[in-house]
Amino acid sequence: MKALITGITGFVGSHLAEYLLAKGQIEVHGSYRLRSRMNHIQHLQSSIHLTECELKDPHSVSQMIQSVQPDLIFHLAAQSFVPTSWNSPTETLVNNIAGQVNLFEAVRKQGLSSKILIACSSEEYGLVHPEETPIKETNPLRPLSPYAVSKVAQDYLGYQYHESYGLHVIRTRTFNHTGPRRGENFVTSNFAKQIAEIELGLRPPVIHVGNLEAKRDFTDVRDVVRAYWLALEKGEPGETYNIASGTAYKISDMLQLLLSLSGHSIKIETDPARLRPSDVEILLGDAGKFSTQTGWRPEIPFETTMKDLLNYWRAELRTPGEAPQA
Numbered sequence: 001m002k003a004l005i006t007g008i009t010g011f012v013g014s015h016l017a018e019y020l021l022a023k024g025q026i027e028v029h030g031s032y033r034l035r036s037r038m039n040h041i042q043h044l045q046s047s048i049h050l051t052e053c054e055l056k057d058p059h060s061v062s063q064m065i066q067s068v069q070p071d072l073i074f075h076l077a078a079q080s081f082v083p084t085s086w087n088s089p090t091e092t093l094v095n096n097i098a099g100q101v102n103l104f105e106a107v108r109k110q111g112l113s114s115k116i117l118i119a120c121s122s123e124e125y126g127l128v129h130p131e132e133t134p135i136k137e138t139n140p141l142r143p144l145s146p147y148a149v150s151k152v153a154q155d156y157l158g159y160q161y162h163e164s165y166g167l168h169v170i171r172t173r174t175f176n177h178t179g180p181r182r183g184e185n186f187v188t189s190n191f192a193k194q195i196a197e198i199e200l201g202l203r204p205p206v207i208h209v210g211n212l213e214a215k216r217d218f219t220d221v222r223d224v225v226r227a228y229w230l231a232l233e234k235g236e237p238g239e240t241y242n243i244a245s246g247t248a249y250k251i252s253d254m255l256q257l258l259l260s261l262s263g264h265s266i267k268i269e270t271d272p273a274r275l276r277p278s279d280v281e282i283l284l285g286d287a288g289k290f291s292t293q294t295g296w297r298p299e300i301p302f303e304t305t306m307k308d309l310l311n312y313w314r315a316e317l318r319t320p321g322e323a324p325q326a
Helices: 011-023 039-044 058-068 082-087 089-109 146-165 187-199 221-234 251-260 288-294 302-318
Strands: 002-006 027-032 049-052 072-075 115-121 168-174 206-209 215-217 240-243 248-250 267-270
Touching: 002 011, 002 058, 011 027, 011 039, 011 221, 049 058, 058 089, 072 089, 072 221, 082 089, 082 146, 089 115, 089 146, 115 146, 115 221, 146 168, 168 221, 187 206, 187 251, 187 302, 206 251, 215 251, 221 240, 221 288, 240 288, 248 251, 251 302
Parallel strands: 002 027, 002 072, 027 049, 072 115, 115 168, 168 240, 206 267
Antiparallel strands: 215 248
């Protein structure tokens, strides 16, 4: 069986590659861009097959699909940082939407029966009223950022290509996920990195934060990649599934948990530059539909995820570029 992971060099992509290799008897292929950092998959390069591919270029995508002939496609590649989408809305929309259309068109035109997972986002729900939580797949989509709009488009394109052309597409709306290797732009990883820097004497004992009142549903990335596998193995084509832990943490509580794992006295200061033009107040997911369909449940406690993330940054900062494999 051949599996193709777009964005294999990224946070989730590298964990998914590890998961698939550990299952055995799966030939793992991955796409990357010319400027992609390879540090997350250095330890995997002898076991995977890499293809340089610009997903915005239909010819490049067509060549890759023709060469790999994948049985499974995990489409993870995207501009995935919400604040960046405020600064570069056009690039976010073009990158996330055009890349997926080119992928679908290549599969369709070559007549492949590939199973395709589209990694969508809980950000699609956007403005959620308290009485609407926990959020089900039937909740209205009220996106509050260009990134969220791009994910709504990806989501609906998955539905459209399934209905119009019979593509085997599964759409997952994944709530916040984190763990070792999470990019430092994301809140859990950013806080963990700041704490590790303070512990190593690389910065004063002050941690800079944005909105601490928002509530987020965090799942460990290692549980998420297991969910992605199950989505293609047991999911119903054309359906949408929430991937979530079912527990919401205030960002302030997550920060306090990280601080409790450090023996240092650290002051908290709000940085206005970290505040967004609009923010989603609460994202709390109901993954009941997915659990019923596949039997998936999150297994890794949030405390373990945060401890592993902090230890990742401690090791990374002591030996830059040689973060521990997770």
